Amino acid sequence: MQASAELVAFGQKHVAKGLNHLIEEVIQSGQGSYVTMSSGRRLLDFTCGIGVTNLGHCHPKVSQAAADQCLKMVHAQCSIAYHEPYLELINCLLPVMPSGLDSFFFWNSGAEAVEQAIKVARQATRRQNVIVMQGAYHGRTYGAMSMTRSKTIYTEASAPLMPGVFVTPFPYWHQAGFPPNVDEKTLVDHCLHQLKLVLSQQSAPSDTAAILIETVIGEGGYVPAPKSFLEGLRRVCDEHGIILIFDEVQCGFGRTGKYFALEWSGVKPDLMVFAKGIANGFPLSGIVGSKSLMDKMKPGTMGGTYAGNAVSCAAAIACAKVMQEENILQNVEARSQELFAALHKLKEDSALQISDVRGQGLMVAVEFGSELHSAADTPAASLKGVANKISTQCAENGLLILATSVFEVIRFIPPLNISKEELLVGMGIFEKVVRNVLSSVNTKA
Ligand SMILES: Cc1ncc(COP(=O)(O)O)c(C=O)c1O
Structure with a gap:
C-alpha cells in the first residue's frame, strides 16, 4: 500500500478537478460514527457522507444483508422481472x-428520482412547467440542476438548461428579503403571495405541472418549511390540479426525528422523492405516489439498467428493520435535544456571532451573521468564509462537519444512532474551533 501522501498526490493528478474535497486525505475505512484515513487519523463523522450513512458506517446488519444478497443475486434487472428484495422493500x-x-x-x-417525479407530473398533467424554490438543491444532472437554485456553481457555464422552470421564494428570511427576526406568518404570507404572482404573471396554472420543494431545504441552509407554507402549497395545488412533489432525499428516513419530515406538518404531497439514508450508503433512490397517479405512466416509460438494484434493496430492507429494532427515532429525539441545548448555549455568547440555531431532529444548522444580512444588522463582512474555516479546522481537529449554502451556515448531520458520548466529543471540538475562528475574526475586525 502506498503512503498516504503518495495516494493524495495520485488523486490530485488523476481525479477530475471538478470534484471538490473537504479535505485532501484518503478515507480507508469507516465504522459507526468514525472514519479512518489512510494516514491512520481517525475522525468523528458529523457528515454521514452528506446525510447518507445515517445508521453509522458499515452497520453490521446492513453490510451483512448486502453481502448475503451479493452471493444470491446482484443484478436482477427491474425490467426483466420483479425481484424479491424490491418487493420486500416495498412491504417494509x-x-x-x-x-x-x-x-x-x-x-x-436522488437526482434521477427527482427527474422521474417531474416526468410523472408532466405526463399526468400534460403540462410543462415546474415551480421550484429559491435556494433549492435537487442534484447535478441536467434536469435536476435546472431546478437547483442554491448556488450558481451547479449551473454556471452549463446553459441551456431544461426550460419551463420558474422560481418562487422559500420561507427563509434571506431568500424572501426579510430581516432574521421576521415572524413566521409575515414570511409565509409573503412567500405564498409571491407564488400567486408567479402563477398569474409567469407560469399559468394550466401550464404548471408541478411545484417541487424540499420539505427541509438542505444545500440552501437547513431550513424546515413551515407547516403553514406547506399547507398553502397544498391548497394552491388542489385548486389548480398541480402535482405537489416533496423532495425528502436529504431530510427523509428518520433524519428529522420522523420517518419523513412531512410528518411534522401533516401535509401530504402527490409524489415524494427519497434516497440517501434509505440504504445507508448503497445507491438507491425512489419515488412514491398514489397508484392512480403513478399508473398514468405507460409501461416502458420508467426503468433503468441499475434501477432498484437488488443489493441496494437488500441493504435498504435491513435499514428499515434496524430503524425499528434499534429504536433509532428515540435516539434522534434524545440526541437532538442535547445538540440544540449545546448550540443554544453557544449562541448566548455574543462574541461567537451565531445568528440562528435551527432544524429538526438531527438535521440542524448554525448560522453565523453573514454579509447578506439586511443592512440594519449587518455584522462585519469579515465573517465571510467563516463557515468554511470552521469546517476545515474541525477536520484538522478530528471532526468532519460541513458548511452549506451561500450564507455562513454549518450543518450537523451526525449518525442517527450516535451515542451521547460521541455527540459530546464532537461538540467539544466544534466549540473549541468556533471560539478559535471567531476570536481571530474579531481581532482582525
Ligand atoms: C434534497 C436533495 N435532493 C436531491 C439530491 C441529489 O441527490 P444525488 O446526489 O443522489 O443525485 C440531494 C443531494 O444532496 C439533495 O440533498
Missing part, C-alpha cells in the same frame, strides 16, 4: 409512507 416501507402513497419506483440517485 408501506407502513411508514404517507397514507395513500403506495406505488413505488426505485432508481439509483
